[in-house]
Amino acid sequence: MRAKVVNADRAGESATRDLLLRTASDIMTEQQSVDVSFREISERSGLNAALIKYYFGSKSGMMIALVVKIIGGSIARLDELLALDIPADRKIRIHIKAIVNTYFNYPFVNRLLHRVGRIENDRFGEELARVIVTPIYEAERRLLAQGVNQKLFRNVNPMFFYFHVTGACDAMFHSRCALQRTFKTSRITKKMKTEYADEISEIILHGITLKS
Amino acid sequence: MRAKVVNADRAGESATRDLLLRTASDIMTEQQSVDVSFREISERSGLNAALIKYYFGSKSGMMIALVVKIIGGSIARLDELLALDIPADRKIRIHIKAIVNTYFNYPFVNRLLHRVGRIENDRFGEELARVIVTPIYEAERRLLAQGVNQKLFRNVNPMFFYFHVTGACDAMFHSRCALQRTFKTSRITKKMKTEYADEISEIILHGITLKS
Numbered sequence: 001m002r003a004k005v006v007n008a009d010r011a012g013e014s015a016t017r018d019l020l021l022r023t024a025s026d027i028m029t030e031q032q033s034v035d036v037s038f039r040e041i042s043e044r045s046g047l048n049a050a051l052i053k054y055y056f057g058s059k060s061g062m063m064i065a066l067v068v069k070i071i072g073g074s075i076a077r078l079d080e081l082l083a084l085d086i087p088a089d090r091k092i093r094i095h096i097k098a099i100v101n102t103y104f105n106y107p108f109v110n111r112l113l114h115r116v117g118r119i120e121n122d123r124f125g126e127e128l129a130r131v132i133v134t135p136i137y138e139a140e141r142r143l144l145a146q147g148v149n150q151k152l153f154r155n156v157n158p159m160f161f162y163f164h165v166t167g168a169c170d171a172m173f174h175s176r177c178a179l180q181r182t183f184k185t186s187r188i189t190k191k192m193k194t195e196y197a198d199e200i201s202e203i204i205l206h207g208i209t210l211k212s
Numbered sequence: 213m214r215a216k217v218v219n220a221d222r223a224g225e226s227a228t229r230d231l232l233l234r235t236a237s238d239i240m241t242e243q244q245s246v247d248v249s250f251r252e253i254s255e256r257s258g259l260n261a262a263l264i265k266y267y268f269g270s271k272s273g274m275m276i277a278l279v280v281k282i283i284g285g286s287i288a289r290l291d292e293l294l295a296l297d298i299p300a301d302r303k304i305r306i307h308i309k310a311i312v313n314t315y316f317n318y319p320f321v322n323r324l325l326h327r328v329g330r331i332e333n334d335r336f337g338e339e340l341a342r343v344i345v346t347p348i349y350e351a352e353r354r355l356l357a358q359g360v361n362q363k364l365f366r367n368v369n370p371m372f373f374y375f376h377v378t379g380a381c382d383a384m385f386h387s388r389c390a391l392q393r394t395f396k397t398s399r400i401t402k403k404m405k406t407e408y409a410d411e412i413s414e415i416i417l418h419g420i421t422l423k424s
Contacts, residue, residue: 114326114386129393137394159395160384160411167383171375174326181341182349183371199372203419 017055019045021066028108032176034063034115060124063116068131070106074098075132078139088147089209093201095143096165100197103173104188110170137162144208153208161208168200229267231257233278240320246275246327272336275328280343282318286310287344290351300359301421305413307355308377312409315385316400322382349374356420365420373420380412 023045027036038059042049056062077098081091103110116128140162147153172179172188179185185192235257239248250271254261268274289310293303315322328340352374359365384391384400391397397404 116389125389125393128389133387133390133394137390156415157407157411160408162390163383163387163408164380164412164415167379167381167386168376169379171379171382172372174379175345175375177328177337177340178345178349178374181337182345195369196372196375199369200376203368203376204415205419206421207415207417207419209418 013055016047016051017065020047020052020055020062021069024062024066025070025106025108028112029106032107034108034111060116063112064124064127067109067112067116067128070109071102071132074102075135078135082139082142082146087152088143088150089152089205091143091146092205095139096169096201096204097197099166099169100193100200103169104190104193107173110174114174133162136166140165147208151210154210156208165204168204169197172196225267228259228263229277232259232264232267232274233281236274236278237282237318237320240324241318244319246320246323272328275324276336276339279321279324279328279340282321283314283344286314287347290347294351294354294358299364300355300362301364301417303355303358304417307351308381308413308416309409311378311381312405312412315381316402316405319385322386326386345374348378352377359420363422366422368420377416380416381409384408 020041023041024036027040027044028034038049038052041047041052052059052062056065078095081094084091113128113132116124137158141158144153144156144158144161148155172193179188232253235253236248239252239256240246250261250264253259253264264271264274268277290307293306296303325340325344328336349370353370356365356368356370356373360367384405391400
């Protein structure tokens with residue numbers, strides 16, 4: 001009986017935690033801002049604000065948990081992508097599309113990443129690197145090596161590749177000012193994000209192709 | 213006589229304005245943060261904090277002025293670059309190197325750009341687009357067209373190109389967390405920034421090269 005009670009408690013805890021994160025995510029999407037207060041989350045979810053502190057320790061802890069919830073699944077699937085029996089250039093296209101899709105579906109996620117990455121707290125920086133940055137970089141490093149082995153790619157610096165790809169994917173979603181004023185575009189449509197992912201994939205892949 | 217007095221006043225005003233901006237820039241570089249208070253600028257420069265309000269209206273106004281002071285010169289030189297009698301691919305290399313150099317020399321400038329771009333104030337967004345984003349985009353659009361005319365480049369979307377280039381240039385300087393934790397690099401050296409500019413130029417230019 002005891003194990004069952006513990007499991008039920010855990011399920012309850014997990015549902016509460018999920019509700020808090022989903023509420024934070026909803027508010028961030030609506031307000032187009034990651035500056036969400038405990039009070040707003042509490043009012044919207046009907047849960048006590050103290051629970052946020054209980055589950056996540058702090059607002060930064062909640063932000064990290066939200067980033068992991070959103071990107072964690074895609075990162076877990078990177079191993080499957082690496083193992084696929086298809087050419088490395090197709091894998092990189094899939095990878096770039098996945099990053100752009102994440103930014104499209106969660107318009108606040110890059111601001112969240114930048115915010116958490118800026119926090120002067122060793123523990124959060126360490127966690128962000130461990131669960132997000134390092135796994136993405138490691139997967140890209142191996143994808144590039146696969147492409148070199150398959151005589152598709154020339155040798156490129158994988159750290160530079162990481163910054164190039166993540167920076168390019170991020171930029172359109174991060175530059176609301178440029179988008180609105182210079183390009184007179186009030187929102188990024190599905191067509192636009194698909195074309196953007198295709199175009200940067202095309203340029204980057206042609207750019208690293210082994211010259212014959 | 214009257215004109216002379218006015219000119220002397222203007223020269224004094226301009227020197228005061230410059231000193232305020234230089235002080236803000238020094239503090240931002242030292243503190244690796246764009247969160248600089250009027251009090252700090254006043255203490256360091258020996259000038260009254262009210263002068264900041266007088267010259268720039270607000271902290272955001274001062275940030276815009278600082279961005280313009282740092283990037284304005286490079287943007288003015290874009291017309292000269294466009295007029296040079298060299299192939300378009302060399303011009304794009306020079307352009308990318310100039311952006312990376314700016315981020316290298318002023319480590320806070322991208323944070324400043326993102327901060328100003330986020331401010332929910334029409335006037336600042338409009339100004340940022342008018343003096344920075346639109347001129348860079350227009351120059352790139354014309355560089356791409358030159359390359360197409362010279363049968364060097366295929367047709368690419370210039371808006372996507374703008375986001376791709378600025379995002380890639382920005383990323384390494386913007387991701388302190390990744391740099392420190394994943395890549396165990398405490399600071400970007402001159403060698404590293406030169407290699408990064410060369411590598412992204414190489415990839416992007418090969419990526420847009422007209423296939424024969």
